[in-house]
Amino acid sequence: MTVDVALRTTLCADERRFTLDVALRSDHRRIVxxxxxxAGKSLTLRAMAGLIVPEAGHxxxxxxxxxxxxxxxxxPPRQRGLAYVFQDYALFPHLTVAQNIGFGLxxxxxxxxxxxxxxxxxxxxxxxELAGVADSYPARISGGQRQRVALARALATEPxxxxxxxxxxxxxxxxxxRMRDELLAMQARxxxxxxxxxxxxxDVTALExxxxxxxxxxxxxxxxxxxxxxxxGAFPGQRPMAE
Amino acid sequence: MGAAWIPLALSLKVALWATAINLxxxxxxxxxxxxxxxxxxxxxxxxxxxxxxxxxxxLGYYLLVLLGRRGRVGAWLHELGVDLVFTxxxxxxxxxxxxxxxxxxxxxxxxxxVDPQLESAARVLGLREAAVFFRxxxxxxxRGITAGVLLAFARALGEFGxxxxxxGNLPGRTQTLSVAIYTAxxxxxxxxxxxxVAVTSVTCVAVLLLxxxxxxxxxRRMRP
Numbered sequence: 001m002t003v004d005v006a007l008r009t010t011l012c013a014d015e016r017r018f019t020l021d022v023a024l025r026s027d028h029r030r031i032v033x034x035x036x037x038x039a040g041k042s043l044t045l046r047a048m049a050g051l052i053v054p055e056a057g058h059x060x061x062x063x064x065x066x067x068x069x070x071x072x073x074x075x076p077p078r079q080r081g082l083a084y085v086f087q088d089y090a091l092f093p094h095l096t097v098a099q100n101i102g103f104g105l106x107x108x109x110x111x112x113x114x115x116x117x118x119x120x121x122x123x124x125x126x127x128x129e130l131a132g133v134a135d136s137y138p139a140r141i142s143g144g145q146r147q148r149v150a151l152a153r154a155l156a157t158e159p160x161x162x163x164x165x166x167x168x169x170x171x172x173x174x175x176x177x178r179m180r181d182e183l184l185a186m187q188a189r190x191x192x193x194x195x196x197x198x199x200x201x202x203d204v205t206a207l208e209x210x211x212x213x214x215x216x217x218x219x220x221x222x223x224x225x226x227x228x229x230x231x232x233g234a235f236p237g238q239r240p241m242a243e
Numbered sequence: 244m245g246a247a248w249i250p251l252a253l254s255l256k257v258a259l260w261a262t263a264i265n266l267x268x269x270x271x272x273x274x275x276x277x278x279x280x281x282x283x284x285x286x287x288x289x290x291x292x293x294x295x296x297x298x299x300x301x302l303g304y305y306l307l308v309l310l311g312r313r314g315r316v317g318a319w320l321h322e323l324g325v326d327l328v329f330t331x332x333x334x335x336x337x338x339x340x341x342x343x344x345x346x347x348x349x350x351x352x353x354x355x356x357v358d359p360q361l362e363s364a365a366r367v368l369g370l371r372e373a374a375v376f377f378r379x380x381x382x383x384x385x386r387g388i389t390a391g392v393l394l395a396f397a398r399a400l401g402e403f404g405x406x407x408x409x410x411g412n413l414p415g416r417t418q419t420l421s422v423a424i425y426t427a428x429x430x431x432x433x434x435x436x437x438x439x440v441a442v443t444s445v446t447c448v449a450v451l452l453l454x455x456x457x458x459x460x461x462x463r464r465m466r467p
Contacts, residue, residue: 051363078369090364094382104368109377157369 001062001160001193002027007047009054020044020054020217028225029187030209031195039214041197042087045163048195049084050077061161061193083154087165089146091138097149098125098134104157124152144175151186161193168203180206247438249415250423257331257406257419258399261338265395268339269346270388274376277354295344302340303408310336310409327409331417334410338402342395349391353384386457393454397447 006023020040024031033041046052048059050066053074059067066080067073091100095111102112102121112118114135125131128148133141138149147167154162167183168176180203187194196207204211204223213221213230223230272291276284294302310317310327320327327333357380365375381388403421410417412426420439427436 046363049367051366077363077366078371082367084364084367086360086364088360090358090360092361092364092379103365103378104370107369107371107374109374111378111382153368 001029002060003031003062003161003193003195004058004060005044005048007044007054007057007059009043009047009052009056011043018217020047022212022214022217022219023057024212024219026210026212028210029193030207030225031193032204032207032209032211033195033197033214034199034201034204034211035214035220036199038216040217041214042165044214045084045165045195045197048080049082049163050075050080051084081160083157083159083162085147085150085154085162085164085167087167087169089138089150089170091146091149091153093138096135096137097130097141097145100138100149101125101130101152101156103153120156124156128152143171144179147171147179151183155186155190155192159192161195164194164196166197166199168198168200176202177206247423247435247442250418250420250439251442253331253334253415253418254400254420257334257338257402258396260335261342261399261402262392262396264335264339265343265346265399266388266392269343269391269395270350270381273347273350274354274380277351291347292344294341299337299341299402299404299406300408303337303405306333306337306340306405306409329411329413329417331410334402334406334417334419337405337409338399341402341405342398345395345398346388346391349394350384350388353387353391354380356387357383390454390457393450393457397450397454400446400450401443 002025004025008019008021011018011020018038018040020043022040022044033044035041043052047054047067048061054067054069056069057067058065058069061080061082064081065071065073066075066082092103095103096114098117098121099112099114101124102118105118105120106112112121117134122131125134128151130145130148130152133145138146141149147170164183168179171179183194184207186192194209196203196209198204198207208225210225211223212219213223221230276288307328308314310320310333312318312321312326312328317327327336361379361383362375365379366372370378401421402419403425406417406419407422407425410419412418412422414423414426418426420443424436424439424443427433427439
């Protein structure tokens, strides 16, 4: 699967201007966006998902154009086939774990009912060891469980690609390693494109993906999993933040 | 004694209709305004809040000018065979207008408190905008809206000035509880007045207690 993204957009908020101007293209099944906070990683991911509309550029996934400012293509988020796991998970606080997981399986104006679960929801509950908390509200479960609910909810819609915004940042270090392994094992099972944001070099090492380094709204470096070294030559005039 | 129940029933009918209309109208306008980014928003908001501060007689006057047979809207409605002046439906319009800001303000605050990230999450999970509203925004704002709606009901129940001007004081037809109290006191019928005052007070206290239980939401069962 090829992911081809080129975006330019400017945000203004109280005297502050931020320009995002990134281009990345990769055939790798794991793409990592690495950089400090404020580098534009989340903005890039939100633009890919269709949650913001950039001023210029395009988003193509697997040959399909999701956004193109030139030809005025802009698919709504629901038609992009991409799932999103938010940094704070964005679980629906008014719905139980099972209802959260079943949320995207149901169109229409009604939330999934509290009783009478979909067989697919049962499968995801079992796969992520969440059967015991199926009827609990997100406020009542642990951080690791919350993350698994967010993953299960995203995967239940059978997306082509999964966008993860700092998926391990909210977890304690012991859990972090385990969740990384779980994510990689899950990807191996499901044949899924992953695009992961992180500011943690340990994530970059563990994920072994095609890594793009972002800083102040630009791509300043790239490290392919085979080369094991940072290449800043292709990005003249930019100083790398981290080696 | 029995005469007190007729204005009470009429007041309840008027207040329930006004509350039902405000529930739909207030929520729709509040949601629209909470998403609208424009400098004109504050002006619209101020106009919509006016009924809260204007004397009810001024509102009643506006309504008479607008809905009376010689008014723009009134003349047009008369052609269609609808007359609102001196009818209980006119009283509903007066009660709706004075209570509207209470629903609108509460609903708007409730919608603005909903985490936009949750609405984004619903969109990415495949929902259309209308579904996002009914499945995420509305349920999360429901408590705040309910509190506003209860206050609006109490306000509509006690409406006097604008109602008197547009609907008049026709016993059994447009004489609501607060108008009937005024009439009873004027006529020296203290027994009826006292009974109706007691009924009104108890109803309003009950509604306020209920609204108070719902309005502030410090320990949300659902919040992490």
